[in-house]
Amino acid sequence: MKVTRIAYSARLNPGKYAALLEQARRLGRVRSEVWQRYGSIGGVGSGLRDRQVRDRWLADGTHVRFGVLANAWKETVRDAMADIGANLASAKVEVRRAIIRRTGDPGERKRMFTALKADQWADDPFLARQMRKQWKRGKNRTHDQIVVRADQHNTVVDGRGLLWLAVPGLQRRQMVKIPLSTTVAPTGTLRLILRGGRVEVHYQIDASQLRSSQRPCGDATVGVDKGYTEALTDSDGQRHGVRLGRLLTTESDRLKERNRRRARLRSIANNAARRGDHAKAQRITVNNLGTFKRDRQAARHRARVRAEIFTAVHRVVDKAATVVAEDLTTSFAGRKRLGRNVNRRLAAWTKGVTAEALTNVSERRGSALVHVNAAYTSQTCHRCAGLGRRSGDRFHCTWCGVVWQADVNAAINILQRAGDPDIALHTPHRAVRQILQDRTDRHRTRLPVQDSSPATTERRANHPNRSAMSN
Known part of the structure; x- marks a missing residue:
């Protein structure tokens, strides 16, 4: 390699x-x-x-x-x-x-x-x-x-x-x-x-020839979820690359303020040119609207982000002989409209660098990288396979009522999907949703009866299709 x-x-x-x-x-x-x-x-x-x-x-x-x-x-x-x-x-x-x-x-x-x-x-x-x-x-x-x-x-x-x-x-x-x-x-x-x-x-x-290539990999099988606030979260609940979100957010906010100031200076230069003061417009363009410093700062930021992500992947491979990761080459369009600040920060999300690091480090250190279908891994409860709601770093399962840490729940789902006989890598997301819904229905029919009072027993006898977990 x-x-x-x-x-x-x-x-x-x-x-x-x-x-x-x-x-x-x-x-x-x-x-x-x-x-x-x-x-x-x-x-x-x-x-x-x-x-x-x-x-x-x-x-x-x-x-x-x-x-x-x-x-x-x-x-x-x-x-x-x-x-x-x-x-x-x-x-x-x-x-x-x-x-x-x-x-x-x-x-x-x-x-x-x-x-x-x-x-x-x-x-x-x-x-x-x-x-x-x-x-x-x-x-x-x-x-x-x-x-x-x-x-x-x-x-x-x-x-x-x-x-x-x-x-x-x-x-x-x-x-x-x-x-x-x-x-x-x-x-x-x-x-x-x-x-x-x-x-x-x-x-x-x-x-x-690299020293990092001489480091042996671990012997476990670990699922990882790519994130924004941290580079990776594994199925054991451990977070790796926790400074990534701060790096991306700080750079995004700095670019917002810098571009606002540059737009104001560009407007002043254009107005001066329209008035015929071309010397002033030229001075602003040469001294305040150059790209030399901007490109150097962007290169340093990219280097810091890559270093953080590659360090995180090395820590995962230190414990894993097999790394299971989601395949994010196919994008899923969300229906939720986000604000401009959120969209700007997510546009800088470096999932491509994370995917490159996983492939590169795994191959160099002898760890196997397994890609799985990414559909609904962040919206499914790993215990009952029911579709729930995710809000920030909290995932609430509407079927079993449990609240999980969202990234850990997604990493466990990714790990479980590696051996899933029904969901292949390129299974369409609509088919994945139907498979998950069928599994949830089968799981609900096997749940134990938690309330054995006479009133509840009579109600279930009158309404046999009602879920035992509806309360």
């Missing part, structure tokens, strides 16, 4: 940064050309490969007009074709779900799955219609990246112990040397990302 590491430039010369930025801009045109020509059914959808694209461009001279070295545009073509392939693969995930909803015949499902995998879906009307619906033509928005092949860069340490990375420039045999803020030399294929006058060097290493 590979993991990505990032090295940063240290006090980079502005002239070198400008040269790298120009190279990234030209390579962005290469990406745009690839997306425009081959980001559809006639390109990657027909099985076209990046080597075929390179051969075509060499034959018709397309590569000449970009003004970059051969290795640079070839690696960019390969990277852009991989992005288009990933975009196609994500569309196929939704189409597979549509196939499962359409038919329950194993033979028909296998036929459709095979045609989808082999990119022969254009001949099937249903598959073609679903692919047109899910696979939208993309557009390149990346103009700040340079992909450097493993044999095209080198590193050297100077007399002061500073590490320098040399990468190809726009001219042949002209290398751009970048000082790095680390002593660990990047290896393999590099991705240079230019942001705010600084270069980020992304590279991959073997996960076995």
Whole structure:
């Protein structure tokens, strides 16, 4: 397994940064050309490969007009074709779900799955219609990246112990040397990302080299519920990553206030421009409406959130050989309207980072990750399987009358669903609700009679279908 590491430039010369930025801009045109020509059914959808694209461009001279070295545009073509392939693969995930909803015949499902995998879906009307619906033509928005092949860069340490990375420039045999803020030399294929006058060097290493990969996993089977106030709550009632909610709320409120002030300054600048005072408008734009500081703060916030989530997942894996988690790739639209503050904070909910951390850490440390259907896990009582009401961190079961801690109740439901013979990973949520309702009805008929007074016995005899727990 590979993991990505990032090295940063240290006090980079502005002239070198400008040269790298120009190279990234030209390579962005290469990406745009690839997306425009081959980001559809006639390109990657027909099985076209990046080597075929390179051969075509060499034959018709397309590569000449970009003004970059051969290795640079070839690696960019390969990277852009991989992005288009990933975009196609994500569309196929939704189409597979549509196939499962359409038919329950194993033979028909296998036929459709095979045609989808082999990119022969254009001949099937249903598959073609679903692919047109899910696979939208993309557009390149990346103009700040340079992909450097493993044999095209080198590193050297100077007399002061500073590490320098040399990468190809726009001219042949002209290398751009970048000082790095680390002593660990990047290896393999590099991705240079230019942001705010600084270069980020992304590279991959073997996960076995990390110290955290040497930590053994536990031996228990644990269900986990992803949350907002904390990253994870397990089925044993233990919370992990309890600072996550505070981090997200503080950042959300800070962004609200900052954006309010920026909107006021932008209005002042626009009014000044309308009055003809362009010097004032320019001063406000340059000194008060820049993005350099904002982007740095956003990057630090993302790093803190990722550190909190990954630490929480490591603590779960410390005790679990099998981690059962809900599959949140399918969204469920709620009918309850929320306020603007709540919506803004939930928009920053990092469930994607949590899912990435669960997959990454489990694979590196040898723990099994099992995904289950997420439908109604937060709205079902784990004891009687009845649908109840959740308010904040409290879950009230309307059938057995018990109040549970909501996240612990959801984690236990997730753990129980791993062995559920009726609810599969892609079972539609309406079918899940019906299954749960049937189980609740069967459970109610087996509940013991709690009140054996003569009046109650007579009432139950007159109304046999009334629940024994109706009181």
